[in-house]
Amino acid sequence: MSRPPSFTPPPGARAYALRTARGEFAVVDAPVADGVAPRGTALLLPGFTGSKEDFNPLHESLAARGYRTVAVDGRGQFESDGPQDDESAYAQDELARDVLAQAEAIGTPVHLVGHSLGGQIARAAVLRDHAPFRSLTLMASGPAQISGSQQQRVKLLRDALAVMTMPEVWDAIQAMEPPEETDTGELDEGLDDREDLRRRWLGNKPAQLIATGRQLCVEPDRVAELAAVPLPFHVLSGSRDDTWPVTLLDDMALRLHAHRTVVQGAEHSPNTDKPLETARAFADFWDGTQDRRPE
Numbered sequence: 504m505s506r507p508p509s510f511t512p513p514p515g516a517r518a519y520a521l522r523t524a525r526g527e528f529a530v531v532d533a534p535v536a537d538g539v540a541p542r543g544t545a546l547l548l549p550g551f552t553g554s555k556e557d558f559n560p561l562h563e564s565l566a567a568r569g570y571r572t573v574a575v576d577g578r579g580q581f582e583s584d585g586p587q588d589d590e591s592a593y594a595q596d597e598l599a600r601d602v603l604a605q606a607e608a609i610g611t612p613v614h615l616v617g618h619s620l621g622g623q624i625a626r627a628a629v630l631r632d633h634a635p636f637r638s639l640t641l642m643a644s645g646p647a648q649i650s651g652s653q654q655q656r657v658k659l660l661r662d663a664l665a666v667m668t669m670p671e672v673w674d675a676i677q678a679m680e681p682p683e684e685t686d687t688g689e690l691d692e693g694l695d696d697r698e699d700l701r702r703r704w705l706g707n708k709p710a711q712l713i714a715t716g717r718q719l720c721v722e723p724d725r726v727a728e729l730a731a732v733p734l735p736f737h738v739l740s741g742s743r744d745d746t747w748p749v750t751l752l753d754d755m756a757l758r759l760h761a762h763r764t765v766v767q768g769a770e771h772s773p774n775t776d777k778p779l780e781t782a783r784a785f786a787d788f789w790d791g792t793q794d795r796r797p798e
Contacts, residue, residue: 510699513562523604529582531574533562542569550619554581560778568786579711593714599627606635616640640737645747646755647724657716726758735792736761741769
């Protein structure tokens with residue numbers, strides 16, 4: 504469900520293991536650009552089958568606007584370790600606690616961004632404790648469970664993971680669909696990119712994919728609960744999305760009294776479909792929250 508164009512961190516960014524009270528998490532940390540006054544820090548959470556590299560196209564533009572950005576692999580996701588078979592380790596509340604620990608380790612109130620599944624985990628973290636956050640942006644992440652067609656795709660994946668190895672599932676995905684439009688949602692940009700995508704797939708823990716896939720299919724609507732939290736909200740999406748209909752995201756934004764951005768020409772991954780427009784929308788929103796603080 505994510506489409507990173509490159510696994511190479513942008514100039515100036517650093518890839519390392521962020522140490523937290525709940526273990527280490529692989530991150531790409533991009534500082535504010537030289538000569539630019541710092542305006543804040545953002546923590547970026549990827550979606551289902553995604554990784555921190557999904558945000559690589561945004562770092563430079565946000566650094567130029569004065570924002571440090573820290574993109575993270577969640578527990579059991581790509582280069583962050585986690586149990587191979589223990590699905591309970593990937594319960595949503597556990598993943599939300601991880602996000603709170605990541606924010607604490609970064610050491611400053613952060614603007615929180617979650618893409619797709621990452622948005623629902625971000626929401627759970629904010630509902631547990633909003634104090635570490637300056638704002639919440641939900642990118643292509645809806646109010647409750649994913650669409651019926653996407654639930655069917657997730658069920659196929661979960662069924663496959665129950666009887667096949669990760670390499671076997673990857674090979675099956677490649678055989679079933681054209682390389683440019685696979686179940687992982689990636690663009691085919693050559694052999695090197697396919698190998699990077701395969702390496703990322705194999706880095707995921709099966710229990711993580713099974714548990715979070717289930718979450719996407721049964722997530723309840725918690726918008727009213729979130730609306731009571733005293734944070735600025737931003738709902739951003741492409742102009743087309745088959746995981747949550749855009750009209751559903753429009754309604755969620757109204758219920759949250761949130762700032763709303765629709766990135767024209769983008770689909771479920773505005774960060775890679777239209778990175779300049781997406782980065783500008785993030786920074787404009789964050790700029791507008793400078794005088795607003797969590798209560």
